[in-house]
Amino acid sequence: MSLVVQKYGGTSVADIEKIENVAKRVIKTKEAGNEVVVVLSAMAGETDRLIELAHKVADEPAEREYDALISTGEQVTVSLLSIMLNKMGYKAKSFLGFQIRILTDDAHKKARITHIDSDKIKAELNSGTIVVAAGFQGIDEENNITTLGRGGSDTSAVALAAALKADACDIYTDVDGVYTTDPNICKKARRLDKITYDEMLEMAMLGAKVLQPRSVELAKKFEVPLYVKSSFSEGEGTLLTKEDVEMEKEVICGVTYDRDQAKITVVQVPDRPGIAAQLFTPLAENNIVVDMIIQNASIKGFTDLTFTVSQKELKKAQRIVDRIAGDIGAVKVEVDDDVAKVSIIGVGMVSHSGVAAKMFSTLSKEGINILMISTSEIKISCVVQAKYTELAVSSLHDAFELENKS
Amino acid sequence: MSLVVQKYGGTSVADIEKIENVAKRVIKTKEAGNEVVVVLSAMAGETDRLIELAHKVADEPAEREYDALISTGEQVTVSLLSIMLNKMGYKAKSFLGFQIRILTDDAHKKARITHIDSDKIKAELNSGTIVVAAGFQGIDEENNITTLGRGGSDTSAVALAAALKADACDIYTDVDGVYTTDPNICKKARRLDKITYDEMLEMAMLGAKVLQPRSVELAKKFEVPLYVKSSFSEGEGTLLTKEDVEMEKEVICGVTYDRDQAKITVVQVPDRPGIAAQLFTPLAENNIVVDMIIQNASIKGFTDLTFTVSQKELKKAQRIVDRIAGDIGAVKVEVDDDVAKVSIIGVGMVSHSGVAAKMFSTLSKEGINILMISTSEIKISCVVQAKYTELAVSSLHDAFELENKS
Numbered sequence: 001m002s003l004v005v006q007k008y009g010g011t012s013v014a015d016i017e018k019i020e021n022v023a024k025r026v027i028k029t030k031e032a033g034n035e036v037v038v039v040l041s042a043m044a045g046e047t048d049r050l051i052e053l054a055h056k057v058a059d060e061p062a063e064r065e066y067d068a069l070i071s072t073g074e075q076v077t078v079s080l081l082s083i084m085l086n087k088m089g090y091k092a093k094s095f096l097g098f099q100i101r102i103l104t105d106d107a108h109k110k111a112r113i114t115h116i117d118s119d120k121i122k123a124e125l126n127s128g129t130i131v132v133a134a135g136f137q138g139i140d141e142e143n144n145i146t147t148l149g150r151g152g153s154d155t156s157a158v159a160l161a162a163a164l165k166a167d168a169c170d171i172y173t174d175v176d177g178v179y180t181t182d183p184n185i186c187k188k189a190r191r192l193d194k195i196t197y198d199e200m201l202e203m204a205m206l207g208a209k210v211l212q213p214r215s216v217e218l219a220k221k222f223e224v225p226l227y228v229k230s231s232f233s234e235g236e237g238t239l240l241t242k243e244d245v246e247m248e249k250e251v252i253c254g255v256t257y258d259r260d261q262a263k264i265t266v267v268q269v270p271d272r273p274g275i276a277a278q279l280f281t282p283l284a285e286n287n288i289v290v291d292m293i294i295q296n297a298s299i300k301g302f303t304d305l306t307f308t309v310s311q312k313e314l315k316k317a318q319r320i321v322d323r324i325a326g327d328i329g330a331v332k333v334e335v336d337d338d339v340a341k342v343s344i345i346g347v348g349m350v351s352h353s354g355v356a357a358k359m360f361s362t363l364s365k366e367g368i369n370i371l372m373i374s375t376s377e378i379k380i381s382c383v384v385q386a387k388y389t390e391l392a393v394s395s396l397h398d399a400f401e402l403e404n405k406s
Numbered sequence: 407m408s409l410v411v412q413k414y415g416g417t418s419v420a421d422i423e424k425i426e427n428v429a430k431r432v433i434k435t436k437e438a439g440n441e442v443v444v445v446l447s448a449m450a451g452e453t454d455r456l457i458e459l460a461h462k463v464a465d466e467p468a469e470r471e472y473d474a475l476i477s478t479g480e481q482v483t484v485s486l487l488s489i490m491l492n493k494m495g496y497k498a499k500s501f502l503g504f505q506i507r508i509l510t511d512d513a514h515k516k517a518r519i520t521h522i523d524s525d526k527i528k529a530e531l532n533s534g535t536i537v538v539a540a541g542f543q544g545i546d547e548e549n550n551i552t553t554l555g556r557g558g559s560d561t562s563a564v565a566l567a568a569a570l571k572a573d574a575c576d577i578y579t580d581v582d583g584v585y586t587t588d589p590n591i592c593k594k595a596r597r598l599d600k601i602t603y604d605e606m607l608e609m610a611m612l613g614a615k616v617l618q619p620r621s622v623e624l625a626k627k628f629e630v631p632l633y634v635k636s637s638f639s640e641g642e643g644t645l646l647t648k649e650d651v652e653m654e655k656e657v658i659c660g661v662t663y664d665r666d667q668a669k670i671t672v673v674q675v676p677d678r679p680g681i682a683a684q685l686f687t688p689l690a691e692n693n694i695v696v697d698m699i700i701q702n703a704s705i706k707g708f709t710d711l712t713f714t715v716s717q718k719e720l721k722k723a724q725r726i727v728d729r730i731a732g733d734i735g736a737v738k739v740e741v742d743d744d745v746a747k748v749s750i751i752g753v754g755m756v757s758h759s760g761v762a763a764k765m766f767s768t769l770s771k772e773g774i775n776i777l778m779i780s781t782s783e784i785k786i787s788c789v790v791q792a793k794y795t796e797l798a799v800s801s802l803h804d805a806f807e808l809e810n811k812s
Contacts, residue, residue: 016459016462016463050482053422053486056422057422057425057486057489057490057493058489058490061489061492061493062498064488064499064500065485065486065488065489065492065499065500066485068481068484068488068502069481069482069485069486071481072478072482075474075475075477075478075481076456076459076475078474079460079472079474079475080459080460080463080471080475082468082470082471082474083463083468083472084464086467086468086471087463087464087467092468092471093470093471094470094471094474096551098549099549143504144505145502
């Protein structure tokens with residue numbers, strides 16, 4: 001007998017009819033001889049409705065209370081699915097974070113799971129019960145309700161799969177797998193049968209929205225066999241797995257883009273030790289995530305420091321940087337929020353030379369100017385003017401022949 | 407410093423504006439130097455919405471899941487009020503059943519509170535925090551979520567007041583106290599300053615909807631000073647208390663009515679031991695609550711058995727009674743659902759003769775035929791034809807001079 005964790009997102013449980021479809025799929029898996037743990041998100045739109053309610057009361061709602069509020073959405077869907085499964089003649093029970101004991105740290109709104117008690121769930125599964133667990137939520141050591149951040153139900157599912165040593169963790173969503181790029185902007189996008197955890201992690205970090213990055217990290221750490229599937233159709237989906245021999249053939253697995261980028265340049269900074277710390281420490285203290293950082297070679301004791309932040313945090317970041325720029329004697333601060341980041345990802349690039357060169361020449365051929373470059377072992381990102389996003393993605397998809405299975 | 411428990415019903419927290427009013431009232435109480443525990447219901451209409459959702463999925467929803475679902479309404483209001491209080495500059499924290507540990511038995515949908523851990527709340531109060539507790543919900547020993555039945559938040563408030571040995575428990579509702587009768591059908595109805603627990607219990611059982619009967623039982627058991635007040639106006643409200651010398655002056659404190667009545671008569675039952683058990687045991691086994699039971703004096707070895715049930719349970723009851731009537735050799739079963747129960751309540755009637763006679767003659771003078779009578783030490787109930795309900799209430803209110811404070 002296999003143990004399968006299935007996670008269904010908000011669009012899959014958006015109304016009673018869709019919940020019935022989920023129930024049928026769960027029963028099918030159960031009838032095939034599996035033990036089944038289902039993890040659910042809130043109904044599509046419900047979490048947003050609750051967030052809006054909180055913000056009607058206060059601009060910055062108390063975080064402990066905010067989490068208690070927005071975690072109700074999952075409580076509703078797990079109860080409804082359990083009622084449905086019971087009606088259909090199956091033993092099913094809903095479980096909330098406090099009932100399983102999904103322990104997290106106390107970082108409200110973005111808590112991290114620290115421990116899951118698996119005994120209770122195992123006992124339920126042994127007695128033939130379908131376990132329906134609320135995603136997105138946990139409790140800290142003081143029994144306060146915490147939530148895991150947007151897309152946190154993916155992480156709940158993977159964490160449960162890891163704790164239970166599940167044979168598979170299926171993430172059901174409204175697309176039927178992970179694609180070489182966004183099918184909405186590139187018609188030639190192709191569904192991948194397999195992708196490594198590392199590649200998926202980069203893709204998720206660099207703009208692909210199919211999975212929460214932390215769920216991929218966790219899957220990698222515990223080697224959870226993770227499938228991304230469509231809840232509206234049958235199909236193999238995409239398997240996330242560790243690197244294997246077969247996969248080494250593919251140099252590049254995907255192209256991503258991220259339009260939520262803004263570029264800040266601090267011009268003519270005196271090039272002396274401690275300047276970077278002086279700039280980036282206050283940004284970190286204000287919870288501003290700095291993405292790419294580029295420092296030019298020093299000319300006559302001066303350098304330009306360029307970095308990117310999320311557009312949502314640009315104003316806040318600019319206020320801080322303007323203040324510090326004066327303190328450290330920089331000439332001026334320039335801002336550009338009309339940019340996008342285009343990236344290519346692939347574990348194969350480590351062992352293949354010329355990947356970066358091919359990327360740069362492809363963009364150049366299309367007349368696309370590269371504003372910033374950042375690389376890691378398995379990805380290359382270029383910041384370009386936002387208007388070139390689609391063109392950059394399509395031309396890179398073509399250049400690396402991603403429409404053809406290698 | 408006093409410890410005050412305040413309970414606000416669904417109409418008092420129906421929207422953000424009303425929640426703000428509740429916050430102001432809570433702050434006023436806190437600023438007057440009190441420790442405050444607030445108990446909330448769900449927003450008006452929300453519990454009904456959730457119940458409807460459950461019944462869209464299944465005619466008889468699994469009870470454990472039903473409770474998990476409908477308990478979310480209170481989670482929303484306690485979070486929102488806590489957000490509001492924090493915004494207004496006060497330390498406030500929401501607490502759910504599992505966080506306080508409001509332990510109940512495992513009778514889903516109508517659970518009874520068995521124990522409340524008061525240590526955690528006391529610690530929070532000591533540190534100056536306003537405690538905002540979800541009404542209506544608890545957990546059983548297995549950590550399953552339970553609910554306390556309609557009006558259960560009243561019971562939550564009283565139970566918390568008892569556990570914390572509160573100096574007062576204020577039940578805020580949309581009326582400004584307990585009335586001698588329903589002001590909607592009798593213009594002369596008068597607000598009572600005081601009423602005994604026993605009288606209130608009878609009034610609640612006999613049709614007054616202002617408090618859940620179990621909350622009154624609990625208040626009596628632990629002698630909780632319970633005030634019924636309006637959340638929309640200032641005013642003393644009505645104090646529920648144990649009997650005192652001053653109160654003995656009033657013979658009758660109120661007149662109630664209950665239209666949810668149906669009368670079943672089993673005609674010509676052989677009068678032998680065990681017949682009543684044979685009839686009422688299967689009704690009890692089917693969870694049908696039988697209210698008044700009247701058995702006529704036996705004539706030639708036969709008797710008529712008449713009893714009342716809720717109209718909602720009439721059909722189910724009738725099916726059972728029809729079957730048994732044949733078994734025990736009764737002649738026929740008669741049913742009348744066009745009846746109402748009118749009652750007068752007062753601790754004073756024990757020591758005053760003639761109360762019953764006055765009630766019967768009052769009804770008689772108005773030409774109202776009495777179909778059934780049942781008495782206890784502190785109440786007399788008469789079943790009459792439903793069309794006479796208002797007339798019976800008004801004439802009794804007049805006859806016992808309830809509009810004048812004695």
